[in-house]
Amino acid sequence: MVDISKFITFIMWVSIGYLCGSIPTGYWIGRLKGIDLTKIGSGSTGATNVLRTLGKGPALITFTIDIVKGFLPVYFCSKFVDSSFIVVVVGLICLLGHSKSIFLGFKGGKSSATGLGVVAAFSWEIALITIVLWALIVYTSKYSSVGSIIAVPLVPLWFFLFHRPLPYIIFGILAASYIVGIRHKDNIKRLLNGTEPKIGQKKSDDKQ
Numbered sequence: 001m002v003d004i005s006k007f008i009t010f011i012m013w014v015s016i017g018y019l020c021g022s023i024p025t026g027y028w029i030g031r032l033k034g035i036d037l038t039k040i041g042s043g044s045t046g047a048t049n050v051l052r053t054l055g056k057g058p059a060l061i062t063f064t065i066d067i068v069k070g071f072l073p074v075y076f077c078s079k080f081v082d083s084s085f086i087v088v089v090v091g092l093i094c095l096l097g098h099s100k101s102i103f104l105g106f107k108g109g110k111s112s113a114t115g116l117g118v119v120a121a122f123s124w125e126i127a128l129i130t131i132v133l134w135a136l137i138v139y140t141s142k143y144s145s146v147g148s149i150i151a152v153p154l155v156p157l158w159f160f161l162f163h164r165p166l167p168y169i170i171f172g173i174l175a176a177s178y179i180v181g182i183r184h185k186d187n188i189k190r191l192l193n194g195t196e197p198k199i200g201q202k203k204s205d206d207k208q
Helices: 004-022 026-034 045-055 056-080 085-098 112-122 124-141 144-161 168-182 185-193
Strands: none
Touching: 004 026, 004 056, 004 085, 026 045, 026 185, 045 056, 056 085, 056 112, 056 124, 085 168, 112 124, 112 168, 124 144, 144 168, 144 185, 168 185
């Protein structure tokens, strides 16, 4: 028999996670400047497209808020709900919300920054390792996508090596599969074809 109170709690936190993840930070910043990011460059609302379209300041704001919107719902859920399963589901839903925002007709970004926020709620040490590794890869390769493609799949390994709970490891595997295997699928194709634009490169036909 289903425990109604637990079911309601589950639905409430999942809804909070999705709505927080759905906040289209980059899109709203673009609209303030009269620009629709969904119709420029890649059509992504993430920090990379914001950087190419609007510059470093707006990109940094977008990146920061996208991290926070992944961190807060998962952090507070972990404090109020005694279920690692629910916490992990909320984390995954945050990623889905960012890439399939209800405010944008289920469009969005690649979910990397929001995923980093979720990881930070689970373990600030692993989040720090991930962002430092990502930054080093991006600095040396000049490709934002390469940083995500390499750093994100290592997250479940860090959870394992740091002896974090099994649900966190499962989250890492599922999140990496979604972020890299689905959201960065086109980036991987362009990297293999040699057509992936580098950080700071501005072209009207960019698909990053």
